[in-house]
Amino acid sequence: MxxxxxxxxxxxxxxxxxxxxxxxxxxxxxxxxxxxxxxxxxxxxxxxxxxxxxxxxxxxxxxxxxxxxxxxxxxxxxxxxxxPGTGDEPLSVIQTLGNVTGAIIVTTPQKLAIVDVKKSVNFCKKLTTPILGVIENMSGFVCPKCGERVEIFKSGGGETMAKEMDVPFLGKIPLEADIVEAGDTGKPFIYFYSQTQTSKIMEEVINKLVKN
Amino acid sequence: MxxxxxxxxxxxxxxxxxxxxxxxxxxxxxxxxxxxxxxxxxxxxxxxxxxxxxxxxxxxxxxxxxxxxxxxxxxxxxxxxxxPGTGDEPLSVIQTLGNVTGAIIVTTPQKLAIVDVKKSVNFCKKLTTPILGVIENMSGFVCPKCGERVEIFKSGGGETMAKEMDVPFLGKIPLEADIVEAGDTGKPFIYFYSQTQTSKIMEEVINKLVKN
Structure with missing residues (x-):
């Protein structure tokens, strides 16, 4: 929004x-x-x-x-x-709503992103906004031809960071061409690719949040 | 910076x-x-x-x-x-420097990114800042095991957009795990991986800018 x-x-x-x-x-x-x-x-x-x-x-x-x-x-x-980041937008949202249930933080796994996302975690802590959890996005890629798994943006960085900073970890969503295609064509992945393994991972993330 | x-x-x-x-x-x-x-x-x-x-x-x-x-x-x-975006930061830079030679715009190829980057091009045009060119980043991925090329974030979107909006196109830099690794370990890719094809592409981009 x-x-x-x-x-x-x-x-x-x-x-x-x-x-x-x-x-x-x-x-x-x-x-x-x-x-x-x-x-x-x-x-x-x-x-x-x-x-x-x-x-x-x-x-x-x-x-x-x-x-x-x-x-x-x-x-x-x-x-x-x-x-992304800790600028005017999230600050204004939290201050205007006054009563935010919590923040969901999305990161990619590599260190360059984790360095920044730690700031977002501390931003929430400063504003006493609960953190509902961390999602690790673009976490590994499986070659559609040979099945080889390549950690283009590495893997596990979000999970490790969540443990270190003592906030819940929600799941790892892999990098996938179909997610990009779904976004570009206006077809929500979780509906239009509902039978895929990645869709099931997304559902598990949602279930953890809904039960919160 | x-x-x-x-x-x-x-x-x-x-x-x-x-x-x-x-x-x-x-x-x-x-x-x-x-x-x-x-x-x-x-x-x-x-x-x-x-x-x-x-x-x-x-x-x-x-x-x-x-x-x-x-x-x-x-x-x-x-x-x-x-x-990214057309907020306080680029506006303040352009207004404070007063005399900017030009902007280099970096995008990924998929439509979701292109929609936003068109706004950045128009932002520069509104502020009469020349656009030195557009770089298409994360443009295709080659599987290190089987050599298959996968267009995870698609390919060509930045080039097509540059043509459409009548601004120079500087080159396509592929998605590569070594670029992520170089960033995370503080080793500038173009020095530490200077013999790679991707490094040569980066040099071509730089040469186009230096000659400008």
Whole structure:
């Protein structure tokens, strides 16, 4: 929801070109399916290639509006997708919502990413936001021709980091061309590739979160 | 230089734990080699896992200081590495420097990335910053066991986008485990893996930029 500079929800869900409807100050979310409503700045700009050049204070204002003015109705979960790092966006979300159940932290396994993600863990600790868990993404790649497993971005870095920093670990999702294809064609992987091993891993991650 | 929330220069160059020296308001860059001096917020914080929770205005101030107060000496090139997107950081850099030779835009090939990178191209156009070119990163992967080429993040998206938006295209750098390993161990790929095909591609990209 909060990738102000690069919203991906319209592409990921095949909703490009759709516009959110509004009334006075209110914004109505897009109903993707019976269980999923979404809002993205991507539904509010005329030209999808137009850049939004906003400084922090403008972003803070937009985030506050998005949280206050979207007519969500009853929700089981409100998931706010934030850009990487510890900048204005996650800070504004946590401060505006006031009462966040917890943060899910996604990383890739290599050290270069782990160095940064440790900062995100400490960011949550500073703000006393509970960490629901760490997901290790792009964790290993299996060659579709010969079956060889290649640890392109290495493997295990997220799991080790979670142990070191004493936060739950949720699972390792491998790097896969089908996940990229699913994203580009607007077909949620977990529905359209539901029989794959990777989809089962994703479901296990979700189950751990839902039971929380 | 300007990954305030997740500085990577210390890890990428094997300079972790090194601190930049200062005097009054001035900061001295770290001399990595005869031809390369670097500055990063990573050289200025005590604990590398500490998160820097700064809003936009603080970042703007820091960026201005970094540009004004670092004792660079004579330079052929000043390269400012910016986080993805069109937020405070690139805007502050362009506005503070005033006279930027140009921007180099790095993307991955898949549509999900291209959608965002088109915004970066338009961001530069709005600010009348010339675009020196587009680099397509993670462009194809060759299985080290069987030699099969797999387009995990697809291929050609950056090249097509550059044509469409009428900006120069600089080259396609493949996805490679050795690049990740080089980054994690602080060994610049182009020096330590100089005999590889991928290193040659990187040199071709550099040559195009130097001749510019």
């Amino acid at each position: 909060l990738y102000i500079h690069g919203p991906s929800i319209p592409t990921l869900l095949g909703l490009e070109g759709i516009r959110a409807e509004g009334e006075d100050d209110l914004v109505y979310p897009i109903e993707y399916s019976e269980g999923l409503k979404v809002v993205s700045i991507g539904f509010m700009i005329e030209d999808p290639t137009d850049s939004i050049i906003w400084r922090g204070p403008m972003k803070m204002k937009f985030i506050k509006q998005m949280i206050a003015n979207v007519v969500w109705g009853d929700l089981d979960y409100l998931i706010v997708d934030c850009p | 300007l990954y305030i929330h997740g500085p990577s220069i210390p890890t990428l160059l094997g300079l972790e734990g090194i601190r930049a020296e200062g005097e009054d308001d001035l900061v001295y860059p770290i001399e990595y080699s005869e031809g390369l001096k670097v500055v990063s917020i990573g050289f200025m914080i005590e604990d590398p896992t500490d998160s820097i929770i700064w809003r936009g205005p603080m970042k703007m101030k820091f960026i201005k200081q970094m540009i004004a107060n670092v004792v660079w000496g004579d330079l052929d090139y000043l390269i400012v590495d910016c986080p």
